[in-house]
Amino acid sequence: MKFSDQILSWYQHNKRELPWRKGTSYQVFLSEVMLQQTQVKTVIPFFHRFLERFPNLSTLANSSLDEVYQVWQGLGYYHRARNMHKTAQIWSALGRDPRNYAEWIALPGVGPYTASILTAILLEHPAAAIDGNIKRILQRYFGLETIKEVKMVAENVLPSKNYGNYTQGLMDLGAMICTPKTPKCSMCPIAEFCKFKQGTWMPSKKAKNLKSVRYGHVYLCKKEDALWSVKNTESKLLKGLWGFPLSDLKEEEQSSYIEVPLTCLKGTVRHVFTHFILELRIWNATSRIEDVTSKWSNGKWLDFQQRKELGFSRLMRKIEEQENIWI
Numbered sequence: 001m002k003f004s005d006q007i008l009s010w011y012q013h014n015k016r017e018l019p020w021r022k023g024t025s026y027q028v029f030l031s032e033v034m035l036q037q038t039q040v041k042t043v044i045p046f047f048h049r050f051l052e053r054f055p056n057l058s059t060l061a062n063s064s065l066d067e068v069y070q071v072w073q074g075l076g077y078y079h080r081a082r083n084m085h086k087t088a089q090i091w092s093a094l095g096r097d098p099r100n101y102a103e104w105i106a107l108p109g110v111g112p113y114t115a116s117i118l119t120a121i122l123l124e125h126p127a128a129a130i131d132g133n134i135k136r137i138l139q140r141y142f143g144l145e146t147i148k149e150v151k152m153v154a155e156n157v158l159p160s161k162n163y164g165n166y167t168q169g170l171m172d173l174g175a176m177i178c179t180p181k182t183p184k185c186s187m188c189p190i191a192e193f194c195k196f197k198q199g200t201w202m203p204s205k206k207a208k209n210l211k212s213v214r215y216g217h218v219y220l221c222k223k224e225d226a227l228w229s230v231k232n233t234e235s236k237l238l239k240g241l242w243g244f245p246l247s248d249l250k251e252e253e254q255s256s257y258i259e260v261p262l263t264c265l266k267g268t269v270r271h272v273f274t275h276f277i278l279e280l281r282i283w284n285a286t287s288r289i290e291d292v293t294s295k296w297s298n299g300k301w302l303d304f305q306q307r308k309e310l311g312f313s314r315l316m317r318k319i320e321e322q323e324n325i326w327i
């Protein structure tokens with residue numbers, strides 16, 4: 001049996017029941033955006049929550065970005081929410097679903113993987129989607145090293161139809177059987193000719209990708225029950241989200257670099273982003289209200305209720321919890 005036939009046959013009997021399968025194109029698109037950089041089990045409750053608030057494309061297109069951030073809160077990587085919102089407006093104005101790979105990839109935040117997967121699942125057109133799971137299976141099975149080889153093979157082994165099921169079959173196999181650490185080869189439908197299983201191929205050892213660290217300061221400034229909060233409109237990091245005043249970030253830790261002097265150190269917080277680790281010193285700047293509000297003059301005083309209605313990043317929520325800010 002051909003490689004793709006084995007995947008299709010396995011998928012038919014073993015597929016995962018996921019809430020977006022058999023969903024509308026909007027629901028499938030939403031799931032793919034949420035699944036970028038996030039695991040299925042984390043995405044499911046957010047997917048339901050998002051659809052309760054934005055059940056269709058036009059509801060989303062006609063909502064404000066702040067409302068979208070608020071519902072996205074906790075899922076992280078907020079550029080996805082921003083792109084989702086922009087896409088909804090473009091898609092809604094288009095008045096129909098994208099009709100091919102080129103139209104999918106033209107939408108904000110849609111890269112080659114997402115465009116391929118949507119083309120395969122929603123349009124049933126041939127498109128070789130390659131994410132981490134699919135790359136791992138193809139590398140192990142065919143004994144491939146480079147991404148160039150993987151892409152070439154991925155295109156060559158596409159079936160002649162059922163592109164959506166085939167792609168989802170590979171995704172499920174990668175998530176359930178051909179897992180990164182201990183693949184369950186004894187349960188694998190393609191074990192017979194797998195080079196990794198046969199012991200004729202092993203992944204080459206790559207140097208560990210160490211993340212760099214960036215440093216900065218965050219200022220907590222309280223007046224009665226409210227904290228001075230700002231919407232980040234400039235820096236790319238956490239753009240469009242609300243949070244507490246945050247300094248510029250530096251590559252090196254410099255204790256002399258403090259924008260609001262004579263404040264009192266409360267603690268530090270570390271947060272891991274995709275490409276770097278952020279370490280912030282948290283300062284109590286309540287005694288320096290004027291310094292803070294004039295430096296971050298685009299902010300406003302938010303009490304707990306108002307804060308709940310706005311999207312705060314995971315980093316800022318970590319600070320809130322760590323410092324018991326609202327107690």
Ligand code: SF4
Nearest residue numbers: 178183185188191194
């Ligand atoms: S036999 Fe093992 S390594 Fe090969 S594809 Fe299946 S699970 Fe992955």
